[in-house]
Amino acid sequence: MEVIFLPKSWNVDQILDDLDQHGFAIIDNVYPTNYRQALVNECSSHLNEFREAGIQNGIVSNIRSDHILWINDNLNIAQHHIETLKQLSSTLNRAFYLGINDIEAHFACYNAGEFYALHRDNPQGKNGRMISAVYYLHEQWQENWGGQLHLQDKNNQWHNIQPKPNRIAMFQSDLLHEVIEAKHQRLSITAWLRSDQQLL
Template structure:
C-alpha cells in the first residue's frame, strides 16, 4: 500500500499547543475516507482473531472487558497508521524533547456492554509509554451509544471525548482516563509512542 502522507493536513501547531497546555489533543477527519474505510475493513475482517484483553498471563482483570489484536506488518493497512505516528513522533520530539523511539499498537473492539475502568497507561512512569493515541474506526457513531473516552487533563479537569468516526485523540500516557460503557460495537486502534525518558510535566 502506498505510504500515507497526512501530516500536512493536520494542524500540527494546534496539536502541540493543546498537548502542552492540557496534556491532550484531538484531530478530527484525520485520514482520507478511502483509508478510513480500508482500515476499518481490515479490522472487521480480523475480528475472529481478537483476544479477550482482560486475560493476561492467565489472570483475569476486572477493570476492562474489551478485545484486542496487536498490529504488525502482517496487517498492512493498519500498519500505515503506525508509520504515520512514527513520522508524527518526530514532531513531538522536536517540540518536547521526548526521545520517542517506537510505536506499539493494537486494534480494539468494545462490544455492547464492554468498558475499560479508570487507569493510567504509564502508572508512576513504570513503562516507556509517553503519548497514547486512539483512532476511531467505526463507520458511524451516535451520541447515545456511549463508549466515550473520559479523561482528566494535566490540570485535573475532566473531559468527555466522543468516539467520533475518523477522530484521533492523543494524550499523555500518565493521565487518568477510562472508556465508558459502549452500547454498540466500538472499533479503534490504540497506540503508544514509547521512549525511555520522563514524559511532559
C-alpha cells in the same frame, strides 16, 4: 520503504499547543475516505482473531472487558497508520524532547456492555509509554451509544471525548482515563508512542 507524510488535514501547531497546555489533543478528519474504509475493512475481517484484553498471562482482570488484536507486519493497511504516527513522533520529540523511538499498537473492539475502568497507561513512569493515541474506526457513532473517553487533563479538569469516526484522541500516557461502557460495537486502534522498545 514508502515515505509517509502527515495528512494535510492535521493542524500540527494546534496539536502541539493542546498537548502543551492540556496534555491532550483531538484530531478530526484524520484520513481520506478510501484509506479509512480500507482500515475498517482490515479490522473487521480479523475480528474473529481478537482476544479478551482482560486476560493477561491467564489471569482475569476486572478493569476491562474489551477485545484486542496486536498490530504486526501482516496487517498492511494498519502499518500506514503506524508510520504516520512515527512521523508525528519526530515532531513531538523536537517540541517536547520525549525521546519517542517506537510505536506499539492494537486494534480494539468494545462490544455492547464492554468498558475499561479508570487507569493510567504509564503510571508513575513505570514504562516507556509517553503518548497514547486512540483512532476511532467505526463508520458511525451516536452520543447515546456511550463509549466515550473520560479523561482528566494535566490541569485536573475532566473531559468526555466522543468517539467520533475518523478522530484521534491523543494524550499523555500518565493521565487518568477510562472508556465508558459502550452500548454499540466500538472499533479503534490504540497506539502508544514509546521511549523504549515495545514489549508485547
